[in-house]
Amino acid sequence: VHGDNPADAYQPSMTTLAEIQVQIPGRKEGDPVMTQDEFQRGTKIYFERCAGCHGVLRKGATGKPLTPDITREHGYDYLQSFITYGSPAGMPNWGTSGELSEADVDLMARYVLLEPPTPPEFGMPEMLDSWKVIVAPEDRPTKKMNDIDIENLMSVTLRDAGEIALIDGNTYDIREVIKTGYAVHISRISASGRYLFVIGRDARVNMIDLWMEHPSSVAEIKIGMEARSVETSKMEGWEDKYAIAGAYWPPQYVIMDGDTLEPKKIVSTRGNIYDEQTYHPEPRVAAILASHYRPEFIINVKETGKILMVDYTDLKNLKTTEIEAERFLHDGGLDSTHRYFITAANARGKLVVIDTKEGKLVAITETGGETPHPGRGANFVHPDYGPVWATSHLGDDSVALIGTDPEGHPEQAWKIADSFYALGGGSLFIKTHPNSDNLYVDATLNPDAETSASVAVFKISDMKESVEPEYTTLPIGEWAGIADGQPRVVQPEFNKEGTEVWFSVWNAKDKVSAIVVVDDKTLELKKVIKDPRLITPTGKFNVYNTQKDVY
Ligand code: DHE
Numbered sequence: 001v002h003g004d005n006p007a008d009a010y011q012p013s014m015t016t017l018a019e020i021q022v023q024i025p026g027r028k029e030g031d032p033v034m035t036q037d038e039f040q041r042g043t044k045i046y047f048e049r050c051a052g053c054h055g056v057l058r059k060g061a062t063g064k065p066l067t068p069d070i071t072r073e074h075g076y077d078y079l080q081s082f083i084t085y086g087s088p089a090g091m092p093n094w095g096t097s098g099e100l101s102e103a104d105v106d107l108m109a110r111y112v113l114l115e116p117p118t119p120p121e122f123g124m125p126e127m128l129d130s131w132k133v134i135v136a137p138e139d140r141p142t143k144k145m146n147d148i149d150i151e152n153l154m155s156v157t158l159r160d161a162g163e164i165a166l167i168d169g170n171t172y173d174i175r176e177v178i179k180t181g182y183a184v185h186i187s188r189i190s191a192s193g194r195y196l197f198v199i200g201r202d203a204r205v206n207m208i209d210l211w212m213e214h215p216s217s218v219a220e221i222k223i224g225m226e227a228r229s230v231e232t233s234k235m236e237g238w239e240d241k242y243a244i245a246g247a248y249w250p251p252q253y254v255i256m257d258g259d260t261l262e263p264k265k266i267v268s269t270r271g272n273i274y275d276e277q278t279y280h281p282e283p284r285v286a287a288i289l290a291s292h293y294r295p296e297f298i299i300n301v302k303e304t305g306k307i308l309m310v311d312y313t314d315l316k317n318l319k320t321t322e323i324e325a326e327r328f329l330h331d332g333g334l335d336s337t338h339r340y341f342i343t344a345a346n347a348r349g350k351l352v353v354i355d356t357k358e359g360k361l362v363a364i365t366e367t368g369g370e371t372p373h374p375g376r377g378a379n380f381v382h383p384d385y386g387p388v389w390a391t392s393h394l395g396d397d398s399v400a401l402i403g404t405d406p407e408g409h410p411e412q413a414w415k416i417a418d419s420f421y422a423l424g425g426g427s428l429f430i431k432t433h434p435n436s437d438n439l440y441v442d443a444t445l446n447p448d449a450e451t452s453a454s455v456a457v458f459k460i461s462d463m464k465e466s467v468e469p470e471y472t473t474l475p476i477g478e479w480a481g482i483a484d485g486q487p488r489v490v491q492p493e494f495n496k497e498g499t500e501v502w503f504s505v506w507n508a509k510d511k512v513s514a515i516v517v518v519d520d521k522t523l524e525l526k527k528v529i530k531d532p533r534l535i536t537p538t539g540k541f542n543v544y545n546t547q548k549d550v551y
Helices: 006-010 036-054 068-074 076-085 102-111 124-130 476-480 543-547
Strands: 153-158 163-168 174-179 186-189 195-199 204-209 216-222 226-232 242-249 252-257 263-268 285-290 296-301 306-311 319-324 329-334 340-345 350-355 360-366 378-382 386-392 398-403 416-421 438-442 455-459 471-474 488-494 500-506 514-519 525-529 537-542
Touching: 036 102, 036 242, 068 076, 076 102, 124 216, 124 263, 153 195, 153 543, 174 216, 186 226, 186 537, 186 543, 195 226, 204 242, 226 285, 242 285, 242 296, 252 285, 252 296, 296 329, 306 350, 319 360, 329 350, 350 398, 386 438, 438 488, 438 500, 476 488, 476 500, 476 514, 476 525, 488 537, 514 537, 537 543
Parallel strands: 285 329
Antiparallel strands: 153 163, 153 537, 163 174, 186 195, 195 204, 204 216, 226 242, 242 252, 252 263, 285 296, 296 306, 306 319, 329 340, 340 350, 350 360, 378 386, 386 398, 398 416, 438 455, 455 471, 488 500, 500 514, 500 537, 514 525
């Protein structure tokens, strides 16, 4: 009999699992009719074109959430027109650009009205199944077997070819073209400078031995279905010991053996959002950097807004410092001392600063611009503000400088010291080098063809407090001399000495692309690299600068 037992007084009046309202799985009332084939095609288009910004489960990040509760409120006509024409806030004009046919736009407008399918998980059995040691460590050379100046080699992504090109930074010759995953996102170099790691969008990691007579893959693995980041351990005493890769789907990271890519430890990043403390099913792994101050990897978890500092000294008793930062963490880099990690919470318009020595949050600062997008950013010494780190923006034409010298310039430290205008919105990357007096800012995704094919250059020694700096515009696309298509210029990257800066002139895969090399002192064209093998070049990574985090 209720009431007789005193324990009943403590029973919370909560809904139990058995009482929750559920819907019958399968087709629901009001669902648009779609055949299995159409749904399959919609899923393919969604994963290829939309998931990067909106998320696999459509919870939103750089792009708006697209769960059916929201899409159904907007309705078919609105969605159809949005997909066709895009928006100034960053949604591409898939229809009018011709990238999607009218029929595909119609398909996608219906597709997003339905519940998103959940792709399968990818755990240890799947990873082991994909893992290949192509050349065992004992069969690899014991010294460098080629005549390449490895430190000045450039690893260049050939996006749509699913390859990278290794280009000699001294002679501009393509030394090797190596098969990789699809659309390699970044290249990273082991602490010793010997191994090159790349990760494709399809989450395939290739480990390339630069000592071989013909550098090629010595190990490979697939760590999920969708990924963007890879890195290797850089702490003294732990050089080349581990590699790590982060996945978008499933949301997880994996720590691997640094010699063979054998997967050792997979950690899911699913969990609660840092501030609301509500569960998120898809917190994707964005940028990963290796700490120089502790044996740790620094991992951006995008949707939950957490930065993880994962100690790799004892994988069995894994210690992680979990820092509450800001939602939508994306890319970032170290300051010139390598002590501080500065990263963009891009959809929040903020920069987050972490002290990698103390393992603590230092600051969260609004940039004043829309959607900061630094890549690894650019470190230089401003004549008035001292050491600063710079980001450009995807959503507007501004460049923001954050002070990075709390000892010498406490006034500016971790605050926006200055902000000025570059060429236009749609910038992806910004770059300088300790030996350069120039700051280069691209405008890759600017809707204007001429702007997207140009680069702004600021002279650092001319920068002054309260004076809007002037810039020189370099017509990189025009210099490439490509008549066909609408190539975009992306990602400045310096050679080892900091005397030349390289740009990708990124055209459609059936059109001519190029790499344009500019003399950093004179700002004159030095070389146009064209080759039928240079299909859709995007990111370029100089071995020495990437190995030593010089940027
Ligand atoms: Fe990137 C860096 C994710 C679109 C070229 N990009 C990064 C990083 C992340 C990321 C998380 C940081 C990795 C790190 O440091 O560990 N990129 C994403 C996306 O989610 C996004 C917005 C959408 C998508 O669908 O992928 C996206 N990126 C692009 C492109 O469209 C680019 C231009 C060409 C491509 O390959 O798709 C592109 N991203 C790059 C490059 C870097 C990068 C070249 C490294 C820059 C650097 O100098 O460090």
